[in-house]
Amino acid sequence: DTGVSQNPRHKITKRGQNVTFRCDPISEHNRLYWYRQTLGQGPEFLTYFQNEAQLEKSRLLSDRFSAERPKGSFSTLEIQRTEQGDSAMYLCASSPGGGSVHSPLHFGNGTRLTVT
Amino acid sequence: AQSVTQPDIHITVSEGASLELRCNYSYGATPYLFWYVQSPGQGLQLLLKYFSGDTLVQGIKGFEAEFKRSQSSFNLRKPSVHWSDAAEYFCAVFTGGGNKLTFGTGTQLKVEL
Numbered sequence: 542d543t544g545v546s547q548n549p550r551h552k553i554t555k556r557g558q559n560v561t562f563r564c565d566p567i568s569e570h571n572r573l574y575w576y577r578q579t580l581g582q583g584p585e586f587l588t589y590f591q592n593e594a595q596l597e598k599s600r601l602l603s604d605r606f607s608a609e610r611p612k613g614s615f616s617t618l619e620i621q622r623t624e625q626g627d628s629a630m631y632l633c634a635s636s637p638g639g640g641s642v643h644s645p646l647h648f649g650n651g652t653r654l655t656v657t
Numbered sequence: 658a659q660s661v662t663q664p665d666i667h668i669t670v671s672e673g674a675s676l677e678l679r680c681n682y683s684y685g686a687t688p689y690l691f692w693y694v695q696s697p698g699q700g701l702q703l704l705l706k707y708f709s710g711d712t713l714v715q716g717i718k719g720f721e722a723e724f725k726r727s728q729s730s731f732n733l734r735k736p737s738v739h740w741s742d743a744a745e746y747f748c749a750v751f752t753g754g755g756n757k758l759t760f761g762t763g764t765q766l767k768v769e770l
Contacts, residue, residue, distance in 0.1 A: 583760030648700035
């Protein structure tokens, strides 16, 4: 169990640029979640996958955001035409899933995005 | 909608003193509740969870929490705080399908030496 891995740890970009983050979940965890955390707030749910299927997207996930998990392993989160309001910590989490309620989420260390 | 409230934004305690962080939940049925800790610039680490059964749950690092249905609370406690416990603490509840978590706004703990 090597934990949830997120890359990069930090990303600074100019407004209007596109960015992509990667998350590698704990192996054999079939659920993968993306959260966003702004300063002074708790993490907010963005979307989650069961294997390769994206099962739910939050209203926070605007059209500029897209997430994929093509082979049911790692996931990417892309933000197009970044805005300053996108500056936040983006957290990835995974869980064994399978419908068990006894599966807490394991979080990565996050990617901190700064849009200038 | 299911939610959790953490009334205290900041708490300062002296090292060796006891600690209680408050969490209130809003949920119609029996909630699945969690406490996570976040050190600066880091992700979240699970301290403990409550699903059912014994209302006093033990976690890692000497933390415990008590589920009180009558008060809709799930407060986190530690008998003696260490300087390394300084961090932000989040209460959370499973929400809806897919075991999504809804978090409180967090309590920032400062430990005075």
